[in-house]
Amino acid sequence: MPTRDATNFAITDGLRSQFNPNGDNRKAFASDVFSDRVMREKLPKDTYRAYRQAAVTGHTLDASIAHTIATAMKEWAIEKGATHYTHWFHPLTGTTAEKHDSFLVPDGLDHAITEFSGKQLIQGEPDASSFPSGGLRATFEARGYTAWDPSSPAFITRTKTGATLCIPTAFVSYTGEALDEKTPLLRSMDAVSDQAIRVLRLFGADAGVEKVSATCGAEQEFFVIDAEEFKARPDLAMCGRTLFGNPPEKHQQLADHYFGTIPERVQEFILAAERKLIALGVPVRTRHNEVAPGQYEIAPEFETANVAADHQQLTMQVLQSTAVERGLACLLHEKPFKGINGSGKHINWSIATSTGVNLLDPTEETHLNVQFLAFLVAVIRAVDRHADLLRASVASSGNDHRLGAHEAPPAIISIFLGDMLEDILEQMCNGGLKNTISGGTMRLGVSHLPEIPRHSGDRNRTSPFAFTGNKFEFRAAGASCSVSWPCTVMNVIVAESLADVADELEAALKGVTDRSKVSEIALPILARIAAEHRRVVFNGDNYSQEWHDEAARRGLPNLRASEEAFEAYRSDRAKSLFDRFGVLNERELESRYATFVEQYRTELLIEARTMIAIAEETIVPAACDTASRLYAATEVATGVSAPAASVTKRLKVLMETLDQFGAAVEKLRDEVAKADAEEGVTMKDSVMPAMTAVRSLGDRLEAHCADADWSLPKYRDMLPVR
Ligand code: ADP
Ligand code: MG
Numbered sequence: 081m082p083t084r085d086a087t088n089f090a091i092t093d094g095l096r097s098q099f100n101p102n103g104d105n106r107k108a109f110a111s112d113v114f115s116d117r118v119m120r121e122k123l124p125k126d127t128y129r130a131y132r133q134a135a136v137t138g139h140t141l142d143a144s145i146a147h148t149i150a151t152a153m154k155e156w157a158i159e160k161g162a163t164h165y166t167h168w169f170h171p172l173t174g175t176t177a178e179k180h181d182s183f184l185v186p187d188g189l190d191h192a193i194t195e196f197s198g199k200q201l202i203q204g205e206p207d208a209s210s211f212p213s214g215g216l217r218a219t220f221e222a223r224g225y226t227a228w229d230p231s232s233p234a235f236i237t238r239t240k241t242g243a244t245l246c247i248p249t250a251f252v253s254y255t256g257e258a259l260d261e262k263t264p265l266l267r268s269m270d271a272v273s274d275q276a277i278r279v280l281r282l283f284g285a286d287a288g289v290e291k292v293s294a295t296c297g298a299e300q301e302f303f304v305i306d307a308e309e310f311k312a313r314p315d316l317a318m319c320g321r322t323l324f325g326n327p328p329e330k331h332q333q334l335a336d337h338y339f340g341t342i343p344e345r346v347q348e349f350i351l352a353a354e355r356k357l358i359a360l361g362v363p364v365r366t367r368h369n370e371v372a373p374g375q376y377e378i379a380p381e382f383e384t385a386n387v388a389a390d391h392q393q394l395t396m397q398v399l400q401s402t403a404v405e406r407g408l409a410c411l412l413h414e415k416p417f418k419g420i421n422g423s424g425k426h427i428n429w430s431i432a433t434s435t436g437v438n439l440l441d442p443t444e445e446t447h448l449n450v451q452f453l454a455f456l457v458a459v460i461r462a463v464d465r466h467a468d469l470l471r472a473s474v475a476s477s478g479n480d481h482r483l484g485a486h487e488a489p490p491a492i493i494s495i496f497l498g499d500m501l502e503d504i505l506e507q508m509c510n511g512g513l514k515n516t517i518s519g520g521t522m523r524l525g526v527s528h529l530p531e532i533p534r535h536s537g538d539r540n541r542t543s544p545f546a547f548t549g550n551k552f553e554f555r556a557a558g559a560s561c562s563v564s565w566p567c568t569v570m571n572v573i574v575a576e577s578l579a580d581v582a583d584e585l586e587a588a589l590k591g592v593t594d595r596s597k598v599s600e601i602a603l604p605i606l607a608r609i610a611a612e613h614r615r616v617v618f619n620g621d622n623y624s625q626e627w628h629d630e631a632a633r634r635g636l637p638n639l640r641a642s643e644e645a646f647e648a649y650r651s652d653r654a655k656s657l658f659d660r661f662g663v664l665n666e667r668e669l670e671s672r673y674a675t676f677v678e679q680y681r682t683e684l685l686i687e688a689r690t691m692i693a694i695a696e697e698t699i700v701p702a703a704c705d706t707a708s709r710l711y712a713a714t715e716v717a718t719g720v721s722a723p724a725a726s727v728t729k730r731l732k733v734l735m736e737t738l739d740q741f742g743a744a745v746e747k748l749r750d751e752v753a754k755a756d757a758e759e760g761v762t763m764k765d766s767v768m769p770a771m772t773a774v775r776s777l778g779d780r781l782e783a784h785c786a787d788a789d790w791s792l793p794k795y796r797d798m799l800p801v802r
Contacts (some may be wrong), residue, residue, distance in 0.1 A: 105429035108529045112160065112236040113361035114153055114245075114262040123153040136434060137229045146228075147198030153234060154183060154196035157245035165196060165245040167204035167226035170261040171211040172675045173564050175395050177208050177251075180528035181246055201247065202228045208253055212236065212678070214671030216257050223254035229262060232390045235360050248390050257668050264663050265386055268571035269294050271661035274456075275578035276431055276439065282585050282602070283451040284595055289433045294550070294571050296562070297382030298392045298563050299366075301372045301423035302399060302631040303411040304346050304801055311553035312411035314698075318690045319683075320413035320560070323477070323771075324699070324778040327419030328796040331617055337800070340369045342376070344410075346801055349543055350378060353402040360398070362391040372421040374799040382428060382551075384416075385571070389564040392425075396560070403533040408801065414558035415481035418775075419794055422482040429570055430551035441550040446504055447513040450599040450606070453504070455541050457606045457613075459552065460495060462577035467493035468637050468648035470545070471556070473569040473674070475642035479558035484640055488543035489556050491645070492631045492638045494618040496546040498537025502619055508607040509614065511519070542622035565672075574662045579661075581609070621797050632713050642680055649673040681755070684763050684771075688752045692775055695745045699792060703738045703781050705789040707731060734784045748774050 111118075133139040141149075150189035157165065166178040183194040192769035208217060208224025217224075226249035236246045258264050263798055276292035310316050315323040320548035332338075342350070347367075354364045363381040370377050378393070382388065396412055403410035428438045439455045446452065463470060470493050474483070482488045497505065500517045506512050519534035540546055544556040556748045557566050588601050615634040620627060633640060639645040648654060651668055656662040666674070710731040748770040755761045782790060 082793065087630060111361065112238070112243075112359045114156060114234070115232040115361060117147075118156060119152070122156060123149065133604055140203070141230070143198050145198075146202050147350045150196050150198045150201035153201065153245070153247075155237060156196060157234075157243075158183065158194060160243060161238075162236050162243040163247045164242070164249060165200075165247060167206070167228075167249040168246040169206075169226050169249045170393065170564060171251060171259060171278070171742075172214065172261065172391075172672070173212060174261075174399070174560070174679075177206075177211070177247065178244075179204075185536065204249065205725060206251075208259055211251075211259060213253065213259055214674035214678070216255075216259065216667060216671040217253050221254065224251060224259055225254070229266065229386070231266075231384070232387050233361060235394075236536070237360070253324070254764070257671075258664065260390070261562055261568075262386070263657075264668070265458070265564045265568045265571075267663045268482075268568045268575065269385060271575035271663060272431060272571040272578070275575045275582060276433075278534070279454055279458075279578055280433070280439075280451070280584070280588060282582065282721055283454070285599060287439075288435050291434045292431050292439065293434065294385040294567060294724060295382050295430045295432050295438075296385040296388035296392075296563060296567055297380060297428040297551075298388065298557075299377055299379040299424075299426040299428070300368050300392070300395055300399070300412075301375060301377045301425065301559050301730050303372070303416050303423065303799075304349065304376060304403065305374060305407050305409050305411065305798045307404065307407045308799055309798045310411075312791070312793050313798075314694055315687075315690055316411070316416070319687045320411060321416045321481075321687075322418065322795075323687060323691045324775060324792065325418060325695060325795050326779050326782055327417070328373075328794070328799060331420045331795075331799070335371070337369050337373050337375070338371045342369055343801055344719070345406075346376065349403060349406045350376065350410055352406065354378070356398050356402060357391075357395060360391075362394055362398075362616050364395070364570050370421070370423075370473040372417070372759040372799070374801060375421060375423065382430075385429070385525065385563075385567045389562065391569060392563050402417055404786065411558040414476070414478035415485075417799070418481075419740070420795075420799075422485065424482065424488060424555060425556040425557045425559050425561060425563065427557050427563050427566055427570075428548070428551050429554060429567065431574070434464035438550050441515075442501065443696065444515040444516065444518070446500065447507065448599075450602055451528065453508070453606050454585070454602060455578075456501070457610050458577040458581045459574055460616060461609055461613045462570075462573035463493060463579075464613040465577070466573040466654075467616065468639065468645070469569050469573060469650075469657075470554070470566070471637065471639050472645040472648040473553075473566040473679075474557045475639075475645040476558055476561060477680050477687070478560055479556075480642050482558060483556060489542060489622055491556075491640045492628070492636050493544050493556070493616070494622065494631065495544035495552075495616055496619055497546055497617055497724060498535075498540075498619070500536035500549060502537075505610055505614065505617065508603070509611045511604075511607065513603070517690060529595060539715070540619065540622075543566055546624065572658060575661050576657055581606075643677075643762055643764055646677050646680070649676075677679060681763060685752060685755060688748055688767050688771055691771060692745055692749055692752070694777075694792070695774060699778055699781055700738070700742070701787050702789045702791065703734060703741075706785040707734055709740070709786060709789075710734065730784070734781075737777060737780050737784060739776070741781060744770070744773040744777050 128144050130145045134141045164180040166180045168178050171177050184192040185195045187193045204226035207222050209222035229248045232248035236243050236245055250640050253259050272294055281610050347487040350367050355362045365381045366379040399410045430438055432438045442452050443449050483491045503517050517536050520534040521531045522534045523531055546548040546553045584605050585602055655666050699705040713727045716723055751766045751770040755767050
């Protein structure tokens with residue numbers, strides 16, 4: 081890995097110039113980020129140094145330094161056209177929140193002056209009572225605080241008429257308990273850092289390492305459709321996914337969309353979004369067509385997990401707002417269309433030192449790299465021990481439609497290592513490490529094509545947690561999720577595992593002064609841990625029935641529905657894990673559980689109600705219109721002895737389906753009422769099957785109704801964008 085300060089990704093002017101918003105790619109344009117470079121320029125040297133300390137190692141800033149930074153930040157923001165500032169935070173809604181304050185205050189002499197103090201930079205006090213708190217706060221206990229996170233750069237967001245300085249902050253209650261996603265993420269990053277440094281110290285590799293950071297690069301999949309069609313679908317507008325609709329005759333069967341030429345209108349939209357993102361400091365890098373028609377992906381260069389999480393939220397927001405500007409709609413739901421691929425968000429995760437070393441890089445001679453094996457074995461153990469928590473971390477009503485379906489990994493969490501590491505693991509468990517398989521090179525059989533290097537293992541796109549060369553790719557996350565929480569879970573489970581590895585190795589190495597002995601002593605311990613947790617490693621086809629059977633034999637959890645998965649947060653094991661590393665205390669963890677369950681139920685109930693409304697307001701009238709047409713066609717024409725049998729048959733089928741549909745809608749209405757009124761109704765046994773029944777009959781009606789009577793745009797119309 082090239083050496084780079086992973087905590088401080090700075091987009092170079094050269095890169096930025098490629099994204100000139102004015103379309104002239106030769107000219108650089110100014111960034112809207114109060115970046116490290118800007119701070120170095122604008123702040124006195126000792127202030128800048130104190131800021132870096134705070135951002136990298138977490139030293140607290142004193143009031144006068146904060147004031148100097150605040151003043152520089154305000155001047156810079158006003159120069160850039162900002163009139164307001166906001167503490168920007170991540171409540172437990174999965175999105176972001178902001179409350180704007182003007183820089184202007186009256187000076188008492190009929191004038192106004194601009195003001196932004198160190199105190200205003202460091203702390204804000206939004207009313208916390210209307211955000212989900214999962215029982216941490218009662219409605220009357222309203223006080224909450226936002227606290228500046230100096231490790232994530234401030235930035236300016238723009239509308240056509242104004243600009244606002246956004247300061248990334250953590251959000252906690254009056255009691256100091258976390259009400260947001262950033263606080264536990266930052267705490268978990270500290271935990272992983274402390275434990276990783278302990279392991280590095282044992283291998284004598286901690287020199288100059290101030291911090292170890294979790295890194296994250298999240299690939300974002302999404303659909304793009306025309307705004308007119310989006311507006312004509314109340315289900316998309318209310319729920320983000322279609323509640324009715326048959327797949328079109330041609331969708332992804334010919335595999336002609338994946339990596340195909342990006343339609344011009346969509347490419348222009350993506351480029352416009354990328355330009356805004358680059359200005360915001362989001363290092364977007366890759367774009368391509370995804371598998372389904374109308375489906376795309378963009379991915380950034382990775383950053384420290386905290387900054388990546390902030391940037392991922394901005395990515396989702398900018399994609400959606402830019403689409404609107406261009407007469408399009410960007411769908412981030414996990415399953416907007418039934419019967420064709422859904423959208424995920426692959427979270428690429430690793431850990432890197434502040435000196436720029438990726439600790440999950442196996443290097444070429446992996447069998448000699450015992451330090452890497454220590455980190456690898458720690459991850460394997462973490463995933464095996466806490467597969468249930470990882471599964472829970474990506475549970476949502478949207479992802480329920482995706483996990484386990486045929487384009488996404490199953491709900492069984494396992495690790496793909498690839499041939500090379502699988503072989504290393506095998507050698508380790510057999511008591512000795514002799515060699516590292518190399519991929520070698522490949523000849524393509526054409527004299528003028530070069531010989532190309534081959535990786536030491538194939539890829540596996542069916543695995544939920546795959547090692548991909550020098551990082552893990554958590555592929556079970558859904559497209560709309562915030563990466564903060566899954567990253568928090570990965571960090572804390574790995575921190576625990578590293579702590580245990582460090583404990584054992586420290587004990588075994590006590591009194592050993594000869595450094596050359598470290599690997600020899602460490603290896604049998606690592607081999608034992610690997611053998612204990614190897615059951616979670618699976619290199620084959622995760623979609624196959626054989627794997628489901630095999631996983632059951634191995635005792636791996638298979639939590640298909642979110643409602644089952646959320647229970648993982650209530651186990652004693654989970655409580656002591658989060659508490660031990662100071663990431664969440666028992667009350668804070670319980671509040672996550674309550675919030676996630678509530679969100680899940682509420683989303684489903686909104687979907688169910690939208691479904692009933694569409695059924696009654698749109699589908700039943702459409703079916704009646706078609707029935708009238710058919711009825712008219714049964715009138716016996718002169719000279720014909722009986723109506724066309726095909727017409728009467730169609731009418732009969734239509735009327736029968738309509739009756740069944742009406743009954744299914746009634747049943748759904750009852751289930752919704754019950755779920756509303758009674759405690760402890762599980763959605764997967766009540767509302768969900770009732771919705772499935774309504775949908776299948778509604779889709780049958782779509783197929784039976786005249787196109788002219790069906791006012792909802794069909795999949796065929798929406799996919800792809802023209
Ligand atoms: P693919 O689709 O082939 O998996 P992409 O290029 O679309 O790959 O995305 C890979 C993602 O992984 C990028 O966001 C990249 O920055 C990220 N990544 C690469 N190295 C690391 C790392 N060490 N830590 C975290 N993320 C990483
Ligand atoms: Mg990709």
